[in-house]
Amino acid sequence: MMELPSATELEAAARVVYRHMPPTPQYRWPLLCERLGVDVWLKHENHTPVGAFKLRGGLVYFDKLGKVSGVIAATRGNHGQSVAYCAREYGVPATIVVPHGNSAEKNAAMRALGARLIEHGHDFQAAFEHAQALAQDERLHMVPSFDRPLVAGVASASLELLGAVPDMQTLYVPIGLGSGICAAIAARNALGSSAEIVGVVSAHARAYAASFAERRPLELPVTTRIADGMAVRKPDAAALEVIWRYVDRIVEVSDDEVGQAIGLIFECTHNVAEGAGAAGVAAMRKERARLAGRKVAAVLSGGNIDRDVFAAALAG
Numbered sequence: 001m002m003e004l005p006s007a008t009e010l011e012a013a014a015r016v017v018y019r020h021m022p023p024t025p026q027y028r029w030p031l032l033c034e035r036l037g038v039d040v041w042l043k044h045e046n047h048t049p050v051g052a053f054k055l056r057g058g059l060v061y062f063d064k065l066g067k068v069s070g071v072i073a074a075t076r077g078n079h080g081q082s083v084a085y086c087a088r089e090y091g092v093p094a095t096i097v098v099p100h101g102n103s104a105e106k107n108a109a110m111r112a113l114g115a116r117l118i119e120h121g122h123d124f125q126a127a128f129e130h131a132q133a134l135a136q137d138e139r140l141h142m143v144p145s146f147d148r149p150l151v152a153g154v155a156s157a158s159l160e161l162l163g164a165v166p167d168m169q170t171l172y173v174p175i176g177l178g179s180g181i182c183a184a185i186a187a188r189n190a191l192g193s194s195a196e197i198v199g200v201v202s203a204h205a206r207a208y209a210a211s212f213a214e215r216r217p218l219e220l221p222v223t224t225r226i227a228d229g230m231a232v233r234k235p236d237a238a239a240l241e242v243i244w245r246y247v248d249r250i251v252e253v254s255d256d257e258v259g260q261a262i263g264l265i266f267e268c269t270h271n272v273a274e275g276a277g278a279a280g281v282a283a284m285r286k287e288r289a290r291l292a293g294r295k296v297a298a299v300l301s302g303g304n305i306d307r308d309v310f311a312a313a314l315a316g
Contacts, residue, residue, distance in 0.1 A: 001241035004182065005152040007190035010159060013060045013152035020059050020089065021049055023160045026297070032268035036284055038291045041168070043161045046271060046303030050081040050109070052229075053157055053301045057179055058082035060153030061143060062090050070095065072140040074128035076176075076228040077106030078302050079145050084113035095140060097131040099123050103228060105306045123222055125233045145177040146236045151186060154179050158187035161297060168195045170296040172280035175199045175208045175250070176229050178239025180301060185246045196248040198287075200279040202227040203252040207235050212243060212250045226255045226262075226309060229276025229302060251283040258282050262313040265300070274305040 005013065024047045033040050045053035058079075065071075070093040073083040080096040087094035094115040098107060099122055111117050120130040128145075135142040144150070162168055171188070173181040181199050188195055201209045204224035211218045219234045243250075253261075258275050261282035265273045273281075280298025284291065305313075 001245065002148060002238040004186040004189065004242065005148065005155065009152050010155050010186060010190050013149070014156040014159060016060050016063045017056050017153055017156045021055065024048060024157065026161045026164050027269070029269045032264070035264060035268055037288055038284060039295045040284060041161070041165055041297040042269065043157060043297060043299045044271065045157055045299060045301050046273065046277060050078070050085050051302055051304045052078035052081065053154055053180060053299065054078040054082035055085060056156050057150030057153035058086040061147065061149045062086040064149050065090070065141070068092060068141040070138070070140045071143050072097065072131050072135050073143040073145070074124065074131040075145070076124055076231055077103050077304055078229060080110045080115065081106065081113065081304070083143050084110045084115035088114050095134065097127045097134065099127045103304070103306050106304055109304070123233055124231060146179050146239050150179045151183045154183035155187045157299065158184040159191070162187055162191050162193050162195065165295065165297065166193070167295055168193065168297055169294045170196050170198060170291065172198045172200055172283050172296070172298040174230055174276040174279040174299065174301050175201050176276060177232055177236050178243065180299065181247065182239055182242045184299070185242060197246060198283065199243060199247050199250040200283045201250060201252055202230045202258070202279070203254045205231050205233070206252065207232055208240070208243070209250045209252050211235050211240055212247070215244060224255055224275070226258050226313070227275035227279060229274060230279065251286060253279055253282040253286060257286065259313040260316070261285065262305070262310065263316060266314060271300065272303040272305060272310065273300050274302045277302045
């Protein structure tokens with residue numbers, strides 16, 4: 001199992017993050033509490049310079065990277081924006097590989113950050129394998145979606161949240177490849193918090209949920225239309241080991257439930273949430289009976305959603 005970063009490492013990583021961006025807010029929205037029937041806080045990672053939590057990890061990864069001729073990454077969007085942003089900051093050429101049919105607006109954002117964008121394959125795993133081949137052929141450094149420095153950087157978000165709300169009892173975190181939830185665990189452990197960590201996955205991308213239940217890695221197909229940040233066919237082995245050890249449970253949410261949560265978040269907070277960003281609120285709605293009387297939080301991991309997808313979610 002990957003050793004989680006220590007409190008000292010998390011503090012050092014946070015200092016790197018804050019050289020480039022300020023902390024993001026966490027708010028208790030009264031109308032959202034009323035609608036959910038729960039005392040709930042949202043961690044607004046949609047307020048980072050790339051509109052998603054991934055940037056925190058990228059900043060720490062690039063700070064440790066050293067001299068390379070170029071970097072490459074595979075993504076559905078937020079990891080790619082993080083890599084493109086950091087590569088521009090550090091003066092390194094960046095290539096990003098996305099699957100065909102990826103978010104047009106995320107693709108445009110990565111190009112605007114200066115990345116060379118390549119479309120390949122039908123899902124993230126196919127794009128990832130192509131990026132690996134290109135990295136070898138073109139002698140590029142492959143930036144992974146899950147790695148210890150990434151976890152250390154991303155953990156700064158959970159340190160902020162748990163520091164601001166120290167009596168938090170339950171924290172819902174969406175699972176893509178696992179850096180977000182492993183970072184939340186690292187921060188929780190470093191602070192000595194007793195908050196339970198609950199993972200959230202798409203019911204149409206069940207690899208992590210099934211692997212968690214059966215305690216063995218399982219590769220499963222992806223059919224989600226809205227939760228591209230959780231559209232993972234093959235789990236990361238190191239992330240799974242951490243999840244098996246520390247996560248209390250995993251909740252599956254459907255595309256319809258995620259769409260309803262996107263609408264609810266906008267109605268109650270006037271914040272935009274992408275599919276993965278709304279997954280925690282969708283899971284809260286599903287588990288509201290067991291949350292009565294508890295102080296809970298969800299990581300709004302990103303707000304990078306295409307206009308037509310957002311409009312459809314608001315239309316219900």
